[in-house]
Amino acid sequence: MKPFFIFIIFLFSSSASAVTLTNYIDNPQTVGNARLEVMFWDIYDAELIAESGVFENGKPFALKLTYLRKFKGEDIASRSIDEMRDLGVDDEIKLAKWFEQMQSLFPDVKAGNAIIGVVDEQSKSHFYFDGMKLGQVEDTEFSEWFFAIWLHEKSSEPKMRKQLLGLVE
Numbered sequence: 001m002k003p004f005f006i007f008i009i010f011l012f013s014s015s016a017s018a019v020t021l022t023n024y025i026d027n028p029q030t031v032g033n034a035r036l037e038v039m040f041w042d043i044y045d046a047e048l049i050a051e052s053g054v055f056e057n058g059k060p061f062a063l064k065l066t067y068l069r070k071f072k073g074e075d076i077a078s079r080s081i082d083e084m085r086d087l088g089v090d091d092e093i094k095l096a097k098w099f100e101q102m103q104s105l106f107p108d109v110k111a112g113n114a115i116i117g118v119v120d121e122q123s124k125s126h127f128y129f130d131g132m133k134l135g136q137v138e139d140t141e142f143s144e145w146f147f148a149i150w151l152h153e154k155s156s157e158p159k160m161r162k163q164l165l166g167l168v169e
Contacts, residue, residue: 020128021049024118025060029053034163035068042068046150048164055151055165060121063150063164066114073109077102083149086156098142105134119143 021028028049036043045068050061081099089095105127106115115134118126123140125147126133137143148155155161162168 020116020131021062021118024120024126025049025051025062027052028062031055031061032164032166034157034160036157036160044068046160046164048150048166053166058123060119061147062116062118063147064114064116066112067109068111070110071108073106074103076106076109080146080149083156084145087145087148087152087154089145094141098137098139098146101137101142105137107134117147119147 029052031048031050031053033048034046036046045066047064047066048055048061049064050056051059055061077099080102081095084098085095107113107129109115109129113130116128118128120126123143125137125143127135127137137146150157150164151161153161159168
């Protein structure tokens with residue numbers, strides 16, 4: 001139930017997504033897909049994309065969330081902070097800074113909207129909404145903890161993590 005709302009860069013058309021992703025990732029292909037469901041609500045579909053469909057730590061990748069419900073950008077940012085805190089981030093000053101950055105980046109979403117988050121070669125995060133760049137976060141520690149929401153061994157959604165990483169069918 002944890003990654004209730006969460007982020008990432010959203011594009012509508014796969015062609016727009018592919019053009020954008022090739023700026024960061026050579027031969028971007030899907031690693032895995034998953035759907036976040038909370039009780040009887042479908043929250044979002046997630047897709048992990050990496051070079052040749054193989055995720056490797058330290059290499060560029062993208063996470064695409066296609067929302068299936070309406071959420072406020074502020075709620076997405078707040079839930080992301082809760083998830084990072086649950087993973088072990090305990091620097092409240094840093095979390096407050098990251099919250100402000102996400103709050104200024106993430107728009108309100110409705111069913112069908114997608115946010116794509118891309119981690120580049122320098123471990124900086126870039127966010128897109130409907131093919132338009134929302135902005136970026138230069139802090140590499142942010143990139144590590146933000147994407148850990150979905151990819152860390154201690155993710156609140158271990159089944160989703162395995163699906164995204166292609167570890168289960």
